[in-house]
Amino acid sequence: MSENLHPLDIGLWCRVFPLAFEVARDHKLPLKEIRPTPAPEDMSKFGCCWPRLGVIHLVLRFKHPQTGEWMGPRPEANVWQTLAHELAHLEEERHSPRFYALLDTLLQDINDRRRV
Ligand SMILES: [Zn+2]
Numbered sequence: 001m002s003e004n005l006h007p008l009d010i011g012l013w014c015r016v017f018p019l020a021f022e023v024a025r026d027h028k029l030p031l032k033e034i035r036p037t038p039a040p041e042d043m044s045k046f047g048c049c050w051p052r053l054g055v056i057h058l059v060l061r062f063k064h065p066q067t068g069e070w071m072g073p074r075p076e077a078n079v080w081q082t083l084a085h086e087l088a089h090l091e092e093e094r095h096s097p098r099f100y101a102l103l104d105t106l107l108q109d110i111n112d113r114r115r116v
Pocket of ligand 1: 085089095
């Protein structure tokens with residue numbers, strides 16, 4: 001795990017991980033596993049979801065594709081948005097109207113829980 005998680009992101013990860021499973025449980029989303037990934041195959045991707053496996057990978061910060069050096073952290077709000085996006089893909093693979101409706105619901109729920 002340590003090569004995939006920057007030490008400064010451990011605090012955030014310790015909030016993201018349990019909250020992801022709480023939200024998934026309450027919305028009946030089949031989440032099985034969530035992992036931080038610093039090096040998606042494509043740097044334009046902030047996360048990835050395999051709905052049939054129930055697996056989500058989430059970028060908290062990137063590693064430089066050539067040097068492997070850690071880059072700066074993503075803004076925390078963006079990480080939560082990506083989490084909501086990938087959770088929504090567990091139920092709806094395409095970016096359909098149904099997907100965006102679920103995304104809105106999940107974002108609201110995540111923001112509510114973060115305020116508690
Ligand atoms: Zn998407």
